[in-house]
Amino acid sequence: MTRPAEHTRNLIIKAAVALFAEKGFERTSVRDIVTKARVNQAAINYHFKGKDGLYAEVLKLAFDGLTKNAGVDAAELKSLSREQALRHFVRHQLRPLLFKDEMSRYIHMFAWESAHPSKVFRKFVATSTTSYLSAAVDIVRRFLPPDTEERAALCAAIALMGQCNVFVRNRDLFAQDPFRMPIDERFVDDLADLIAKVAIGGLPHVNGAGVETA
Amino acid sequence: MTRPAEHTRNLIIKAAVALFAEKGFERTSVRDIVTKARVNQAAINYHFKGKDGLYAEVLKLAFDGLTKNAGVDAAELKSLSREQALRHFVRHQLRPLLFKDEMSRYIHMFAWESAHPSKVFRKFVATSTTSYLSAAVDIVRRFLPPDTEERAALCAAIALMGQCNVFVRNRDLFAQDPFRMPIDERFVDDLADLIAKVAIGGLPHVNGAGVETA
DNA sequence: TCCGGGTTCAAACGCCTGTTTGAATTGGAA
DNA sequence: TTCCAATTCAAACAGGCGTTTGAACCCGGA
Numbered sequence: 001m002t003r004p005a006e007h008t009r010n011l012i013i014k015a016a017v018a019l020f021a022e023k024g025f026e027r028t029s030v031r032d033i034v035t036k037a038r039v040n041q042a043a044i045n046y047h048f049k050g051k052d053g054l055y056a057e058v059l060k061l062a063f064d065g066l067t068k069n070a071g072v073d074a075a076e077l078k079s080l081s082r083e084q085a086l087r088h089f090v091r092h093q094l095r096p097l098l099f100k101d102e103m104s105r106y107i108h109m110f111a112w113e114s115a116h117p118s119k120v121f122r123k124f125v126a127t128s129t130t131s132y133l134s135a136a137v138d139i140v141r142r143f144l145p146p147d148t149e150e151r152a153a154l155c156a157a158i159a160l161m162g163q164c165n166v167f168v169r170n171r172d173l174f175a176q177d178p179f180r181m182p183i184d185e186r187f188v189d190d191l192a193d194l195i196a197k198v199a200i201g202g203l204p205h206v207n208g209a210g211v212e213t214a
Numbered sequence: 215m216t217r218p219a220e221h222t223r224n225l226i227i228k229a230a231v232a233l234f235a236e237k238g239f240e241r242t243s244v245r246d247i248v249t250k251a252r253v254n255q256a257a258i259n260y261h262f263k264g265k266d267g268l269y270a271e272v273l274k275l276a277f278d279g280l281t282k283n284a285g286v287d288a289a290e291l292k293s294l295s296r297e298q299a300l301r302h303f304v305r306h307q308l309r310p311l312l313f314k315d316e317m318s319r320y321i322h323m324f325a326w327e328s329a330h331p332s333k334v335f336r337k338f339v340a341t342s343t344t345s346y347l348s349a350a351v352d353i354v355r356r357f358l359p360p361d362t363e364e365r366a367a368l369c370a371a372i373a374l375m376g377q378c379n380v381f382v383r384n385r386d387l388f389a390q391d392p393f394r395m396p397i398d399e400r401f402v403d404d405l406a407d408l409i410a411k412v413a414i415g416g417l418p419h420v421n422g423a424g425v426e427t428a
Numbered sequence: 429t430c431c432g433g434g435t436t437c438a439a440a441c442g443c444c445t446g447t448t449t450g451a452a453t454t455g456g457a458a
Numbered sequence: 459t460t461c462c463a464a465t466t467c468a469a470a471c472a473g474g475c476g477t478t479t480g481a482a483c484c485c486g487g488a
Contacts, residue, residue, distance in 0.1 A: 031476095039436085040438080041439095115329035162379065163377055166380075167376075179368065198413060198416030200419070201418065202416030205415035206412060254466055256447080256467070256468090431487090437483085440478085442477090444473105444475070446471105448471070449470075450468105450469095451469105452467070454465070455462105458460085
């Protein structure tokens with residue numbers, strides 16, 4: 001593979017990450033990608049064996065980027081108090097609301113997949129060694145009663161991420177007319193506080209019998 | 215309009231509700247609908263002025279069906295304790311996990327829309343007098359501190375529904391291999407308990423300064 | 429210089445989408 | 459019965475989709 005070949009590969013991947021994050025996999029066409037990347041139609045099939053192959057590589061890239069990052073890095077999170085770790089994680093999941101860097105795009109892509117997983121993604125999670133939910137599970141576990149079943153912890157983790165994802169996916173909708181939420185740093189901080197505080201206050205109660213007002 | 219004409223209208227609407235609930239609006243084609251309804255291709259355009267027009271009528275039907283139902287009926291919910299009302303609401307949102315009746319299909323349709331709102335839906339919520347979120351807002355308000363801003367209450371309501379929707383949309387995914395969740399009455403009851411207890415335990419803390427372990 | 433594999437390219441393919449067409453059929457009113 | 463509007467129907471349309479094709483191009487090595 002010569003140098004210019006890798007150049008177009010990178011152009012394609014860069015454009016694909018941006019578009020997959022913005023619109024999701026299904027609603028992004030290969031013509032969208034090649035137009036943004038300024039390459040030929042057939043380039044995607046030549047270099048990645050089709051749209052699915054490209055998405056598989058992009059997903060791998062996103063997963064590696066996310067697991068090596070502080071937001072879901074197990075070692076760093078364990079050095080924080082459980083409240084700090086949870087708040088940190090939630091704030092990380094909400095990052096696409098404010099920033100458009102690579103990390104935000106990766107998170108946004110997974111937010112789309114949590115809405116309607118594609119075939120490529122399902123195959124990806126089936127073959128990947130560690131679940132991309134394990135970070136969330138580890139965090140909620142620190143709040144759940146010690147004897148909580150694994151299944152309940154998994155559900156709690158899914159619910160936690162579901163709360164973040166709905167805002168990430170519908171950012172533009174909530175910014176507009178019936179809602180008029182100003183998506184700025186102040187708002188995202190407040191939102192992260194809200195989600196984190198509900199989880200912090202509520203998770204310890206999931207097994208207990210008495211769940212009256214605190 | 216003669217009688218057989220209304221007959222095919224009803225056939226189309228019935229098939230459309232089932233398919234929109236199962237796959238969402240975008241992934242359901244008019245050919246899917248006419249095949250299931252056993253009517254001609256052009257019938258949808260003749261009776262509803264296109265796929266969008268059909269969806270608009272179906273959305274209206276679903277919204278009316280939901281707001282008149284016990285699960286989100288304001289009067290009935292107010293007669294319950296706030297804990298009972300919240301638990302009732304969450305269980306109602308999770309109904310599509312177990313049952314395939316009309317109510318479940320309506321809820322499932324809105325769960326898809328919460329993932330990626332269609333143009334028709336956005337126009338629908340913009341013109342509808344009462345938000346379909348108002349029931350959720352009313353419930354979370356009963357837990358939030360009295361001086362909570364309307365925006366925070368709205369966010370809490372969205373987060374609450376986001377937790378339910380992610381399970382409704384991905385029911386089949388979670389039932390399969392990496393997760394293996396048995397979606398039966400026992401499981402759904404436990405899940406509703408989990409979501410409700412987290413909210414009950416956590417919502418009162420969203421404004422307070424001290425949010426340490428309970 | 430010429431060759432040949434790697435890469436790019438314009439064009440087309442086959443399929444699916446929502447919609448339109450215009451003729452055939454139906455069924456109640458005159 | 460006759461008529462006419464409402465309804466049904468098979469067929470086609472225009473456009474988007476992912477993918478394939480085969481020729482053109484580039485460029486290092488013989």
